[in-house]
Amino acid sequence: MNLxxxxxxxxxxxxxxxxxLTIIFITGYFTIAAEKTVLAGEGAWFVWxxxxxIIGKDVSEGVLSLLFSRPIKRAEYVFSKWMAVGLMxxxxxxxxxxxxxxxxxxxxxxxxxxxxxxxxxxxxxxxFGTSAxxxxxxxxxxxxxxxxxxxxxxxxxxxxEWWVAGQSWPLVKWFLHNIVxxxxxxxxxxxxxxxxxxxxxxxxxxxxxxxWLTLAVGMMNRKEITYxxx
Amino acid sequence: xxxxxxxxxxxxxxxxxxxxxxxLLFLAWVGSAIYNNAHPAPAAAQxxxxxxxxxxxxxQWKRGTKPILYDFSAAWCGPCQQMKKDVFGxxxxxxxxxxxxxxxSALDRQQEDGKNSPEVEALQKQYDIQAFPTLVVKFPNGSFxxxxxxxxxxxxxxxxxxxxxxxxxxxxxxxxx
Numbered sequence: 001m002n003l004x005x006x007x008x009x010x011x012x013x014x015x016x017x018x019x020x021l022t023i024i025f026i027t028g029y030f031t032i033a034a035e036k037t038v039l040a041g042e043g044a045w046f047v048w049x050x051x052x053x054i055i056g057k058d059v060s061e062g063v064l065s066l067l068f069s070r071p072i073k074r075a076e077y078v079f080s081k082w083m084a085v086g087l088m089x090x091x092x093x094x095x096x097x098x099x100x101x102x103x104x105x106x107x108x109x110x111x112x113x114x115x116x117x118x119x120x121x122x123x124x125x126x127x128f129g130t131s132a133x134x135x136x137x138x139x140x141x142x143x144x145x146x147x148x149x150x151x152x153x154x155x156x157x158x159x160x161e162w163w164v165a166g167q168s169w170p171l172v173k174w175f176l177h178n179i180v181x182x183x184x185x186x187x188x189x190x191x192x193x194x195x196x197x198x199x200x201x202x203x204x205x206x207x208x209x210x211x212w213l214t215l216a217v218g219m220m221n222r223k224e225i226t227y228x229x230x
Numbered sequence: 231x232x233x234x235x236x237x238x239x240x241x242x243x244x245x246x247x248x249x250x251x252x253x254l255l256f257l258a259w260v261g262s263a264i265y266n267n268a269h270p271a272p273a274a275a276q277x278x279x280x281x282x283x284x285x286x287x288x289x290q291w292k293r294g295t296k297p298i299l300y301d302f303s304a305a306w307c308g309p310c311q312q313m314k315k316d317v318f319g320x321x322x323x324x325x326x327x328x329x330x331x332x333x334x335s336a337l338d339r340q341q342e343d344g345k346n347s348p349e350v351e352a353l354q355k356q357y358d359i360q361a362f363p364t365l366v367v368k369f370p371n372g373s374f375x376x377x378x379x380x381x382x383x384x385x386x387x388x389x390x391x392x393x394x395x396x397x398x399x400x401x402x403x404x405x406x407x
Contacts, residue, residue, distance in 0.1 A: 035381075036385075037381050068241040072241060073241055073242075073243045074241050074242055074243065075243050075244065075245050075248070077241075165340070166345075168345075173340070188308055189308065197308075199262065200259070200262045200263060200266055201308075203255060203258050203259045203262055204259050204263075206255050207252070207255035207256050207258070207259040210248065210251050210252040210255055210256075211252055211256065213248065213252075214244075214248055214249065214252045217243075217244055217245070217248065218244065220242075221242040221243070221244060
């Protein structure tokens with residue numbers, strides 16, 4: 001991991017991202033007040049708002065050729081981007097949870113301490129898991145095409161799921177049904193205690209994350225980056 | 231860190247530890263999934279609710295004394311198992327549900343069997359079930375209320391109590407678990 005790259009990613013702000021984050025916080029207030037619950041799953045939104053184009057923008061802006069003229073390995077670059085998005089999204093999710101819990105206290109609906117602890121850990125898992133998927137998708141398309149790609153995968157998965165509903169293809173159905181799990185690892189654990197998550201699910205989570213990262217490094221290694229390209 | 235690349239000046243590398251870790255985790259994931267499939271664990275929570283068959287429930291409901299409580303869930307759904315443990319596995323709550331509702335389990339088998347029973351399919355369509363778990367309380371007058379998802383035992387009991395409070399006095403048990 002390269003701390004300079006992580007820090008550079010932290011400083012990548014844009015008014016659209018800030019506006020979207022404000023919208024998430026404002027709509028979150030109404031959701032929390034109506035449903036009397038705060039979910040760590042909001043972390044996935046923060047990942048996509050903060051991290052869209054995390055690698056794709058570097059590709060489209062021609063930064064990579066300059067970057068890799070220095071002694072930086074591509075794997076190091078991918079890990080730094082993953083870490084940056086994961087850390088930023090986790091910090092924002094923790095802030096969101098803290099604000100949400102304050103609202104619940106104000107409404108005389110205090111959450112249980114165990115639930116709060118679980119949510120903090122889940123926020124980390126969801127943010128770093130989703131960041132891994134985002135980083136891989138970002139290596140595939142330039143700009144913020146990763147965002148479009150994610151929506152396209154979800155839409156295609158849903159359509160295919162309806163299409164194969166009448167067929168007896170259990171493996172295909174399992175895969176289509178779990179697309180959300182692959183894109184947002186850890187998301188399904190929101191209403192569970194950490195002790196209720198099975199060993200299989202833990203292994204599955206870490207497997208999905210390492211697969212995304214390996215694929216992301218593999219994709220970066222395949223890119224031909226020269227000054228002539230940019 | 232050993233690098234799978236012969237050119238020391240190249241930025242291209244695939245860390246061998248990442249490859250190894252990914253391979254091992256994937257192998258463990260597939261292996262444990264196969265093992266779990268071959269040796270299903272005993273039900274984590276004992277379900278103490280006396281679930282009725284669809285036809286029995288319909289016959290009882292027509293008498294107009296109790297509402298039907300449909301539990302739309304799936305075996306793969308974590309929150310459903312949590313609700314089963316907290317709500318349907320709790321003796322006091324289960325007794326209260328048995329006394330106050332006509333409980334019916336509409337278990338989704340789409341993922342395991344590729345299709346659902348016609349009754350479950352029809353009920354899912356009738357109540358527009360989009361997520362699991364979903365609880366549907368069908369009142370004697372035919373109207374219904376739903377709770378989508380599972381938050382906690384307290385909130386689920388509160389939802390069920392609110393539905394009973396909407397019934398005419400004496401038509402169902404007004405006691406609480």
